[in-house]
Amino acid sequence: MEIRHVGVLGCGLMGSGIAQVSAMAGFDVTVLEVEQRFLDKGFSGIEKSLAKFAEKGTLKEKPEAVRARMKGTTRNQDLAGCDIIIEAIIENLADKRKMYAALDPIVKKEAIFASNTSSISVTEMMTATKRPERFVGLHFFNPVPLMKLVEVVRTIATSDEVYESAYEFGKKLGKVPVRTSDKTGFIVNRLLVPYLLDAIRAYEEGVGSIPDIDNAMKLGCGYPMGPFTLLDFVGLDTTYYITHVMYDEFKERRFASPPLLKRLVMAGWYGRKSGRGFYDYADPGNPVPGKF
Numbered sequence: 001m002e003i004r005h006v007g008v009l010g011c012g013l014m015g016s017g018i019a020q021v022s023a024m025a026g027f028d029v030t031v032l033e034v035e036q037r038f039l040d041k042g043f044s045g046i047e048k049s050l051a052k053f054a055e056k057g058t059l060k061e062k063p064e065a066v067r068a069r070m071k072g073t074t075r076n077q078d079l080a081g082c083d084i085i086i087e088a089i090i091e092n093l094a095d096k097r098k099m100y101a102a103l104d105p106i107v108k109k110e111a112i113f114a115s116n117t118s119s120i121s122v123t124e125m126m127t128a129t130k131r132p133e134r135f136v137g138l139h140f141f142n143p144v145p146l147m148k149l150v151e152v153v154r155t156i157a158t159s160d161e162v163y164e165s166a167y168e169f170g171k172k173l174g175k176v177p178v179r180t181s182d183k184t185g186f187i188v189n190r191l192l193v194p195y196l197l198d199a200i201r202a203y204e205e206g207v208g209s210i211p212d213i214d215n216a217m218k219l220g221c222g223y224p225m226g227p228f229t230l231l232d233f234v235g236l237d238t239t240y241y242i243t244h245v246m247y248d249e250f251k252e253r254r255f256a257s258p259p260l261l262k263r264l265v266m267a268g269w270y271g272r273k274s275g276r277g278f279y280d281y282a283d284p285g286n287p288v289p290g291k292f
């Protein structure tokens with residue numbers, strides 16, 4: 001089945017990015033939200049991003065032409081004719097299952113359902129529908145228009161045909177797809193999360209200061225940013241949540257939250273978004289490392 005029309009659920013950080021790259025790749029896109037104001041906010045971000053691409057000369061056509069391929073809606077029925085549905089609503093299993101169960105009888109039978117979840121089991125979501133063989137994970141990275149990777153996740157029920165269509169779709173979006181299976185964390189978080197948690201443990205054990213550990217990994221390994229800078233970017237609350245899901249899946253210490261991460265989250269210090277995490281961002285251009 002050829003994918004022509006893309007449905008995106010949620011117009012937040014990730015949904016708006018997925019809608020944008022789909023439209024930039026020439027697909028018609030319909031984005032579903034719970035309220036018009038979330039669509040307005042998401043589309044205004046998309047328009048700004050398209051203008052930046054145009055300014056840099058990296059857009060093949062006029063921003064208005066890309067924008068014209070995108071529609072927003074608050075009605076489930078408007079997704080009926082979509083060939084693929086990519087869900088990017090909040091990271092909550094009950095909400096996601098409810099959404100899939102509501103859309104399953106509406107969206108045409110041949111359509112593929114894909115979730116952008118970072119940590120929830122795709123298998124647990126697919127059972128909310130009567131199309132488990134047409135269900136995959138498509139895990140994009142933030143910011144979607146700039147990050148080249150998409151993890152294409154297959155469950156034990158995904159059909160070969162659907163998996164290959166989803167993989168090819170990832171390529172058509174200009175991404176580099178990688179194949180992975182439905183194990184919590186997929187490839188990237190499976191490797192990244194223990195590394196980030198080990199950096200916190202190293203700090204707790206007095207191996208180095210926060211800026212020294214950051215500089216060591218930046219300059220010694222060529223990473224674009226150190227682990228504490230990255231943790232503050234991702235959000236400590238988000239990381240803490242992921243540690244729970246991953247520890248629950250594998251029961252291994254390397255996925256367990258170090259005490260300091262929990263303390264920072266309990267204090268409401270979530271990183272950049274709350275103004276304070278491993279660094280203090282009172283002056284955002286000059287973050288000051290914490291001493292804990």
Ligand SMILES: NC(=O)c1ccc[n+]([C@@H]2O[C@H](COP(=O)([O-])OP(=O)(O)OC[C@H]3O[C@@H](n4cnc5c(N)ncnc54)[C@H](O)[C@@H]3O)[C@@H](O)[C@H]2O)c1
Pocket residue numbers: 009010011012013014015032033034038087088089090091092095099116117118119139140141142
């Ligand atoms: N933020 C990241 O860096 C990142 C990276 C990869 C994957 N993800 C995953 O992407 C998903 C979305 O994350 P986000 O950061 O974009 O969240 P977000 O909070 O920015 O956006 C979620 C949007 O979904 C909407 N929504 C909630 N319930 C809905 C419903 N029933 N129908 C339609 N819309 C609904 C909300 O109004 C909100 O606009 C999550 O599953 C998350 O794990 C996030």
